[in-house]
Amino acid sequence: MKKILTWVFCFTTAVLAADAQQKKPSFREVFCEDRYGQIFNVTSVLKEEGQNYSGENLFDGYAGSSWAEGAKGDGIGESLTLAVLENTDALAVINGYAASKALFRKNNRLKSILITIERGYSPEGYVTEKGGAFFLFPLTSSVELKIADHPRLQNFALPFDWESIRNEEQKTDELWAAFAEKTGHPQKAQAFYFLTLTIKEVYPGSVWTDTCLSELRTYTLGRDEILSVGADGGMLFYQEKGFQKKILYRDPDLIMDILAVSPDNQWCIALAQYVNPERMRETGYFVFHVPLPAPFTERNVSEKMKNGRIPVGFIVNSEGLFLEWDNEEKTLIE
Numbered sequence: 001m002k003k004i005l006t007w008v009f010c011f012t013t014a015v016l017a018a019d020a021q022q023k024k025p026s027f028r029e030v031f032c033e034d035r036y037g038q039i040f041n042v043t044s045v046l047k048e049e050g051q052n053y054s055g056e057n058l059f060d061g062y063a064g065s066s067w068a069e070g071a072k073g074d075g076i077g078e079s080l081t082l083a084v085l086e087n088t089d090a091l092a093v094i095n096g097y098a099a100s101k102a103l104f105r106k107n108n109r110l111k112s113i114l115i116t117i118e119r120g121y122s123p124e125g126y127v128t129e130k131g132g133a134f135f136l137f138p139l140t141s142s143v144e145l146k147i148a149d150h151p152r153l154q155n156f157a158l159p160f161d162w163e164s165i166r167n168e169e170q171k172t173d174e175l176w177a178a179f180a181e182k183t184g185h186p187q188k189a190q191a192f193y194f195l196t197l198t199i200k201e202v203y204p205g206s207v208w209t210d211t212c213l214s215e216l217r218t219y220t221l222g223r224d225e226i227l228s229v230g231a232d233g234g235m236l237f238y239q240e241k242g243f244q245k246k247i248l249y250r251d252p253d254l255i256m257d258i259l260a261v262s263p264d265n266q267w268c269i270a271l272a273q274y275v276n277p278e279r280m281r282e283t284g285y286f287v288f289h290v291p292l293p294a295p296f297t298e299r300n301v302s303e304k305m306k307n308g309r310i311p312v313g314f315i316v317n318s319e320g321l322f323l324e325w326d327n328e329e330k331t332l333i334e
Contacts, residue, residue: 025137025138026137027135027136027137027175027176027179028135028136029133029134029135029136030081030120030133030134030136031131031132031133031134032081032083032120032122032131032132032133032134033055033056033130033131034130034131034132035056035059035131036056036059036060036246036247037059037240037243037244037245037246037247038056038058038059038082038083038243038246039082039083039131039132039192039243040055040058040059040080040081040082040083041055041080041081041134042054042055042067042069042078042079042080042081043069043071043078043079043080044069044070044071044075044078045067045068045069045070046068046069046070046210047070052065053066053067053068053070053210053212054067055067055080057214058080058213058214058215058216059215059216059217059246059247060247060250061215061235061236061247061248061249061250061293062215062249062250062251062252063094063098063099063151063214063215063293063294064098064099064214064252065099065214066096066097066098066099066107066212066213066214067080067212067213067214068097068107068210068211068212069199069210069211070210073209074108074199074202074204074209074211075108075199075202075209075210075211076199076200076201076202077198077199078198078199078211079196079197079198079199080196080197080213080216081118081136081194081195081196081197082194082195082196082197082216082218083120083192083193083194083243084117084192084193084194084195084218085193085218085220085225085240085241085242085243086162086166086193087162087220088158088160088193088195088218088219088220089157089158089160089162089220089221090155090156090157090158090218090219090220090221091115091145091155091156091158091195091216091217091218092153092154092155092156092215092216092217092218092219092291092292092293093110093147093153093154093156093213093215093216093217094151094152094153094154094213094214094215094216094293094294095109095110095147095148095149095150095151095154095213095214096108096109096110096149096151096203096212096213096214097212097214098151098214098215099214101151104151105205105206106205106206106207106208107205107207107208107210107211107212108202108203108204108205108208108209108210108211108212109147109149109202109203109205109211109212110147110199110201110202110203110211110213111146111147111149111200111201111202111203112144112145112146112147112200112201113144113145113147113197113198113199113200114142114143114144114145114197114198114200115142115143115144115145115158115195115196115197115198116138116139116140116141116142116143116195116196117138117139117140117160117165117193117194117195117196118136118137118138118139118193118194118195118196119136119137119139119168119169119172119176119191119192119193119194120134120135120136120137120191120192120193120194121134121135121136121137121176121180121189121190121191122134122135122189122190122191122192123135123180123185123186123187123188123189124186124188124189124190125186126185126186132190134192134194135176135179135185135189136194136196137172137175137176139165139168139172139193140160140165142198143158143159143160144200149203151214152294153215153292153293153294155292157221158195158218165193173191176189176191195218199211215293215294217291217292217293219291223264223265223266223290223291225240225241225242226238226239226240226241226264226265226266226290226291227239227240227241227265228261228265229248229258229261229265229268229290230245230258231256231257231258231270234250234254234255234256235247235248235249235250235256236248236249236250236256236258236268236270236288238265238290238291240291246291247293248268248288248290248291248293249270249286249288249293249294249295251272252275253274253275253276254272254273254274254275254284255272255273255274255275256270256271256272256286257270257271257272258270258271259271259285259311259312259313260311260312260313260314261314262314262316262321263314263316264321265290266289266290266321266334267287267288267289267290267296267314267321267323267333267334268287268288268290269285269286269287269288269311269312269313269314269323270285270286270287270288271283271284271285272284272285272286285305285310285311287301287311287323287333296333298333300331300332300333301323301331301333304325304329304331309325309326309327309329310325310326311323311324311325311326312324312325312326315330319332320332320333320334321333321334
């Protein structure tokens with residue numbers, strides 16, 4: 001892979017007040033893209049003719065595509081910034097370039113990242129068709145997460161105290177008002193919480209030094225913010241409170257539809273048929289734990305499906321949520 005260093009967006013920083021004795025937090029300006037219902041920024045992207053390694057690949061529901069940073073070396077210090085809902089306390093990733101075992105090993109993978117919550121302000125009028133400018137201010141210190149070296153879905157609890165974060169919101173709003181007045185930006189602004197992930201360590205690739213990440217989702221463990229789940233254009237989508245619909249899952253070889261959704265919108269059963277005319281009569285069934293971008297593979301479910309059982313719906317009672325099968329058996333899943 002021949003790399004051409006490309007900075008996707010330019011970072012600028014501004015300090016609210018000069019203080020020679022103490023370094024104070026500052027606002028930093030980023031331009032965030034608005035794609036697939038996600039508001040995000042990546043600091044660099046690998047440019048290679050005929051290939052797409054952009055940040056939007058992280059949210060396209062397909063593990064066969066990947067974001068690849070474009071900085072010189074291993075990409076240490078490169079980052080991703082993503083708008084998140086209040087109370088976000090979980091993160092899901094598919095590490096590396098997961099399109100194949102060979103590509104996974106040939107490219108760098110994430111070994112550890114630093115994460116922090118920020119408050120972002122987009123002044124009125126600072127929006128284009130592709131996204132908008134945001135001024136971000138840190139609300140928490142950085143926390144390190146270790147990531148395993150495999151291409152399967154990984155889930156992490158995020159150790160942030162949202163009560164403390166909310167307590168800082170009024171103070172941060174006042175800082176924004178003062179900053180906007182001093183710098184001439186409109187004080188009226190749309191505000192979001194952001195999660196920023198910064199690359200700290202990598203597993204080295206056997207051939208290339210590009211650090212890759214295939215899929216990423218943030219969510220709350222209760223998932224109360226998921227309003228609906230559906231299919232469109234052969235892909236699966238979910239609607240999250242405060243955002244446009246987001247892609248749950250897609251596979252270029254499959255046309256997918258929804259067979260059933262749990263009453264709380266946290267689970268769904270998808271019916272899939274192959275695009276290839278020679279295999280169109282083959283039908284597959286997948287169970288998803290929304291919004292995770294990979295099928296549910298727990299043994300108590302996957303073994304039944306391997307044995308020819310078909311999931312047909314969900315049943316809720318005092319014991320929990322059950323997956324119902326075509327032979328009227330039930331499997332507790334939550």
